[in-house]
Amino acid sequence: MRHGQITRNRLIAAGVGSGLILILGVAWLLVYAGAYNIAADAPHTAPVYWLLNTVRDRSIAVRASSVAVPTDLGDQKRIADGAGLYGEMCSGCHLAPGMEKTEISQGLYPRAPDLSKGTDLTPRQEFWVIKHGIKMTGMAAWGVTHNDTLIWDMVAFLQKLPHLTPAQYQAAVKSAPESHEEMMKDMPGMQSDGHGDHHN
Ligand code: HEC
Structure with a gap:
């Protein structure tokens, strides 16, 4: 038995x-x-897409949860510096208000989201993604060549980006990082009065 x-x-x-x-x-x-x-140029099958998306979203959410957010994300100098960095390094893939699609932005897969339309990510998640990048997507780890201060400058700018007109965007990029004080005053949501921060 x-x-x-x-x-x-x-x-x-x-x-x-x-x-x-x-x-x-x-x-x-x-x-x-x-x-x-x-x-x-051949989209993922639905199950693979779901799996990769879930892996990415959970990986970012868990790792970003312990990131400490600076209190001065509304600081105008930060935002202006971030505008310059964004225009230089990010708009080629992520585009910007009034910008034509670029060749790389059309050919990337997964696509780089149009960050002027806002994102679901919180500022700490944006920081984590910009610093560490995302494997096999074209999103580089900018932390390899940029310190945390510069990365937070970009996060600060991303909070304002969805509220900028093409003209305001152009002005922000052109005047960064020098005398940007005057221009910032004219931008909606640029005042650090606590109402301008929309975390979409
Ligand atoms: C070579 C193209 C490329 C460049 C340049 C680039 N990115 Fe990305 N980025 C991507 C792609 C592609 C994704 C989407 C990855 C995915 O779907 O998993 C992405 C994702 C992101 C996300 C996450 C958005 C979301 O809602 O999930 C943020 C934030 C971001 N990038 C910020 C930046 C910043 C800031 C810069 C400039 C320093 C930058 N990127 C430069 C290609 C690029």
Whole structure:
């Protein structure tokens, strides 16, 4: 009786084991046969899209949760410096108010979201993404070459970006980082009165 039970458990374990090996084997064969199309001009299948999106969103949310946000994100100097950095390094992929689509912005997959339309990310999540980048997407880790202060400047600017007209955007980029004081006063939401901060 006891002997029979042990034999049965062993048989089940062997069955589960060979089932797993079979699944891994088939998965490897599909990978090796090049079955999945890695081309950037062929969208992911729905399950792969869901999986990658969920992995990304959870990874960012968990890692960003311990990031300490500076209290001076409404500071005009920060915002102006961030505008200059954004115009220089980010708009080619993420575009900006009044800007034509660029070639790279049309060919990227996943697409770089148009940050002038706002984002679901919180400022600490934006900081984390800008600093560390996102694997296999084209979004670089800017923290490799930029310190935290500069990255927070960009986050500060991103809070204002969705409220800028094309003219205001141009003015912000052109005048950064020098005398930007006058121009900032004319921008809606540029005053650090506590009402201008919309975290979309
Ligand atoms: C070469 C193109 C490219 C450049 C340049 C680039 N990004 Fe990105 N960025 C991307 C792509 C692509 C994604 C989307 C990744 C994804 O969907 O997982 C992204 C995602 C982001 C996100 C997350 C947005 C969201 O709502 O999920 C932020 C914030 C961001 N980038 C900020 C920046 C900033 C700031 C700069 C400039 C320092 C920058 N990016 C430069 C390609 C780029």
